[in-house]
Amino acid sequence: MQTSATFDPATVTRILFEGFPSFAIALFYLIGLTAVGAFAWGVYVQIRKYRRGQPLSKSFGKIDLQARFKDMVRVVLSHRTVARRDAAAGRAHRMIFYGFAVLFLGTATVTVDYDVTARFLGFHFWNGDFYLLFKLAMNLAGVSMIAGLIYMMVRRGWIKPPKLDYKRPDRQPGDPDYDRSGYRREDWAFLWTLVLIGITGFVLSALRLVWLQDRAVVWDTRWWSPVAALLAEMIKGVGVSASAAYAMRTGLWWFHGLLALTFIALIPYTKVKHIFTASGSLMMRDPLAAQRLPRVEPDSEKVGYKTITDFTWKHLLNLDACTKCGRCHEACPANAVGAPLSPRDVILSLREFANEALQKNALPDEVKLDVHGKDIGQVFMETVWSCRTCMACVEICPVAVEHVPIIVQMRRKLVEDGEMEPQVQKTLQAIHKNGNSFNESKRKRAAWTKPLPFQIKDARKEPVDLLWFVGDYASFDPRNQRVTQGFATLLHNAGIDFGLLYEGESNAGNDVRRVGEEGLYELLAENNIAMLGQSHFKRIVTTDPHSYNTIRNEYPDFGGKFEIEHYTSLVARMLSEGALEPRRKLGYRVTFHDPCHLGRFNKGYDAPRQILSAIGCELVDMPRSRDNSFCCGAGGGRIWMSDPVGKEKPSQNRMHEAARIEGLEVFVVCCPKDLTMFEDALKTSGYEGRFVVRELIELIAESLAQPAGDDPAEPGGVRAIAAA
Template identity: 45%
Template sequence: MNETREVFRNFPVWMQIAFYVAALGMTAFFIYGFYKKYKKYRKGRDADRFNNVAGRFMKALGMMTTNSTVFKRDIYAGFAHWLIFWGFIVMLIGTAIVMLDHDFIELFFHYRLLQGTFYLWFSLFMDIAGVGFIVGLLMMMFRRAKKPPQLNYERVDLKKEEYDRGAYKKDDKAFIWLLLIIAISGFMIEGLRIMSDGYPEFEVWSPVGWQVAHLMESTGLAAALGASLHMYIWWFHGIIVLIFIGYIPYSKAMHMLLDYANLMFVDDMAAKKLPRVSEEKQKEAMGYVKLEDFTWKELLDFDSCTKCGRCHVVCPANASGAPLSPRDIILDMRTFANSNGGGTAEWFNQSFTKEKGKPGDKKLAIAGDIISAETLWACTSCMACVEACPVGIEHLTTIVNLRRTLVEEGEMEDSLQDALMNIGDYGNSFGKSDRMRAKWTKELDFKIPDARKEEVDYLWFVGDFASYDVRVQELSRKVATILHNAGVSFGILYEGEKNSGNDVRRIGEEGLFEMLVEDNIETLSGANFKEIFTTDPHSFNTLKNEYPEFGGNYIVHHYTGLLLKLIGEGKIKLNNKLQHHATYHDPCYLGRYNGETVAPRELFNVMGVKLTEMPRNKENSFCCGAGGGRIWMDDSKLDKRPSEMRIEEALALDGVNTFIVACPKDYAMYSDAVKTSGNEDKMVVMDMIDLLEEAVLVDTDDASHVSMEIDS
């Protein structure tokens, strides 16, 4: 017997024609669904994402083929998804080969590709892929049965009677069961064919089908009946496949195509460098007020969400009981966009009973109604949602652009309004005179050079909290003293410095941000320095990533990196090996935003500090709750402050009694948190500079110098 198989085994011509007609119709339905999505995306503004298309394509291809973004921090889900992904891809390619062979090569060239050795290996690979596919699906079903928190679709901003998301669960089940039925019925067709053909010897290359055939025969199924049953199962399989194809654009399954595009067009600088408001847009509004204000990439973001819930569980606002879930913002915007933008409506969509919450109503404002002001103001701009998302959704740009609308309308807390007015009037959020900015230096026994008048190697951009907050001023003096004693050439701007604007921009006050940038760049242009350093990760981010767009191009260091460099150069000498057993909190704007996680840990190493990491560390650090302007807002309504939750996380570590920070706002937040949580006697909050001061201090009674070198 020839080593091959028939596609339409014992099918009359009319039945074959019926299949092609049905397939053509469902393909047209599939194309129509995605065409409507394309029309919706065309309504969005340009996103400038077509630079380096080849590089973007290859990067996305790497992420997709390895499933690296799904594996991140969830190996089980990553492996299950990898099995499903590659099982589906191999079977899709196999189906395409069958179509090419039957409908083109054999028809026009009278030759069969699927025969002989090629067919045998083809059969083996298809069976292996099919088994992996089924295993992956079963793993995902088992995972869902355990009800992990990220797959809980309950909203945090509405009461249960005000919405219904039961359709989301139906969509999940439809998606996974359709795939499972397709895979199982495919193996049944194979087994029935092998049994009906009398077990041809070469069919052992289809090991799963071979075993299925024997299993069916063991039930007493006759070969003749198996041949008839083969046709019915074939049609059942074919109809389910066609239904699935038509289902894709209108369901969760759309992510199989959209997510590659979303990963390809992702902006690695999203959130780190927020978009400016064009002059043309400013004539209408500073923020987003209608669907056409969103970019096509943001509209694509909304459709790309798979409801995996990773952003939901990492969000500090959500964890603290605030009415914010990044996932729900994206899903609500998807519902609104599809209802008002001519998009492809989902077959399984959320519904609302609360009038204010109905996203399909064109009369509702996007910022304030579709996405409530309370939800938008709850965001700490920590970027955890963006970093956790496996499909490249840029939540923060949408949130900030909607905040810009609220700012323009004056819809914000009085305390936040006061902070913005202080920054506008005085250049700092404390509402103090700019002449008091350098008052903290008066207790030093030396004068810090004014970089506007003297040439220095390093300009220290001190920042508001390090300058004005009495809790942090002593830390600033320690930094200055250590650098001075080490003979480092550094200076400050004194009253010439203003708030860097990082948090102002993330609040949504773009006009004030640009004014601050303009003033600071003008001052910096008149100063004499080579490089900038700052103790404030917030200032570090905006100086490094956002000022260049306005002409401010500088080499910028966070002080942990600079201190490590100076120790390596021998300018700062360490005289004491420390005995602290500490944990370290990675600031969001240092670790997650800018990937600066090595230098702080190297400092611990050279100082001899025993470091025990918290479960959430480096890029996965948990936010203190101060960012995005939250430090100027009321947090009394929260179930528990993020800073208090972080202290509890540290207290759970065995033997740790020291909590190290490297950010002025972190020092303020966590110093308060140990007090409000009643843990002052259990945990001491220290800044990195506190440790370095201990390490460089020379004890005259026992001045044994400890030589320490940075690991290369």
């Protein structure tokens, strides 16, 4: 046997195809080129599919590809979206990703050295210290990838989190597209293929070490491949000779090579393509995907999504980016209460439909392109209308799939065709006629001001510092009117110069737009923008998160750029600056519900909590809070629709969560719709008397007022009401 002194360290390398005849090498290259050709054809088919979609709306804005690419790279490398709310899966995916990336780059490095620099430039760089470090890095990468894959196998096979159950809530057993076991098989095939590629790679290296054990340049440097070296020691230990190792290595080499080339060839046709589509989806992510829905272009011949070719190319890319991780499925409030909706299944259905219709050489006729209906791959009308547009799915998706905008685009077509619940249609007609969802006369919008002992300015007639955009529920709902009067009193007592639009205010249109009635939304937005433009004010405040969202994020597309804030940030600032001074600490044990349109949509998490702290409440957050808050069920126009009899409502589900907080006294909200939904749910879920639902404004008013005992008729009577 040679000793380490008999070889030049600079000659340490691995000669590819050692021991293979020329015809075998030629055959391998032929198979490799075939695999690359299959991959290239698959890429072409996918690009052709996306090109059959529509261009992006002008409202998407100018695309800065360089900035988007940098942001995508940061997200991919950090894995922050993958690790959110599932740290274990995030760690495992990170191990797989970085292991695979290093192995891929290593293989590419070998190819460049062998087929480019050596063949055409006459020099090798894959030797010496570089080669030794290369071997070590590849070993560690292989261990990382295999470990991550094994955890994912354990997760799917034994842990079995519910979000990975592909059972469909929008289909019944026996329906032709109910069974999604094919996805399960694809998942396992993906995991096993990568595991086998990794394991056979290690065994191949070990067999090569045993085969060439008499070469010091190979054997004496074996521990730079620690896993392969350990396996080699074990193989030698069981009596495998060098010649036997050579024979085994030859057969395994072909198995490993063909498996790897097959993997490459199938990338565009299987879930493996998410490596590229997920990156593309993240790169094209709209940071205001649900906060700011796209406009219907004035010259557009179609409204919404009727056929799969109506989808933008970006939304077609979103369909392929979905990794079936189930996080949107788990977060969806409609799915949680048994509605026939899973955001994941909507995306998968549309993906299956797109692949069937758009990957063919010629497009089928328009009837077969219709995504609405009851046929295989189509999305049911009941599914589309079950969505609360709460954005929980969009917010948690690790690959930036835009479920809500897609669903709203499908709703737009249903609305245009008149396919909606009669109550929704009546509500939209009422809004069109009177400017509010209560079908009340416009003159009654400010009727709540009459009992007040002071006059509120009309901002249309005289200038004010602060214009209060009140909203429908705060103006017309009797329970919310008391809260509205409380906020008016707070502003008046604080000496704030504020005013209203009175009957000049119309429904802001946030929920009208998310129902899918884009024409009515644009009418409302234009009317409100015109009225605001005629008024004199410095900034806007609103107690309605829904109005806040659309005025802040969507009115600018129609020329209405205004400075607006939700009342919680205004009050928090007044408390911190001393403009408001609580006269007593309330001492209540409370929990707080983050409204979707204030929290997830606009990141307004801190101000309400700062207020609760300032007025002396003990806050205990529910498990689902802040960006993981659970929708009350009112969004997306669902407050205008009847829920199925006998089914749990999202608001009741939320009450059950709150009731698990020991000693809870007050369930705090800061949205008029939340107050309506949760006070009703408190009664129907059986918790009336255990705790109360209160608007944050009511607690603020109680803290600012002189101590007056526990009078149930006053905001200060929380404990008395709960004990009654």
